[in-house]
Amino acid sequence: MNQNVTRRLANMRGAPRCGAMTRAGGQCQCPAVHGRTRCRIHGGLSPGAxxxxxxxxxxxxxxxxxxxxxxxxxxxxxERYAKGTDQ
Ligand SMILES: [Zn+2]
Known part of the structure; x- marks a missing residue:
């Protein structure tokens, strides 16, 4: 049971993080909603406009x-043209 809890906590810690810009200038760092790049507060739950x-x-x-x-x-x-690799 204890190993199970430890593994689940490690999975939660390794979850993808929200990249929304905060007012302090950094990134939000809350866990992102599953399959999305933003947390529940920063639009992760919204399907968009x-x-x-x-x-x-x-x-x-x-x-x-x-x-x-x-x-x-x-x-x-x-960008490819500027690098000269567009042949
Ligand atoms: Zn966020």
Missing amino acids: PRGTGNGNFKDGFWTAEATEERKWVKRAL
């Missing part, structure tokens, strides 16, 4: 998954 036009702040599609993926692709291509 409604997608597409269901969101009241949806204006021009700048932050859609396709648009952000395209910007990431351009950034990676530029």
Whole structure:
């Protein structure tokens, strides 16, 4: 029983941590919600804002998954080009 408790405490200690920025400037460090990168306080429980036009702040599609993926692709291509490894 005691070994079981020790192992479970070690698992809890090794859990992924929340990376949210605190007002003090550091990271939150609370255990993240299972399968997420944030703790229960910093949005780990929330599925996020409604997608597409269901969101009241949806204006021009700048932050859609396709648009952000395209910007990431351009950034990676530029980084490869800057290194000179794009042959
Ligand atoms: Zn947090």
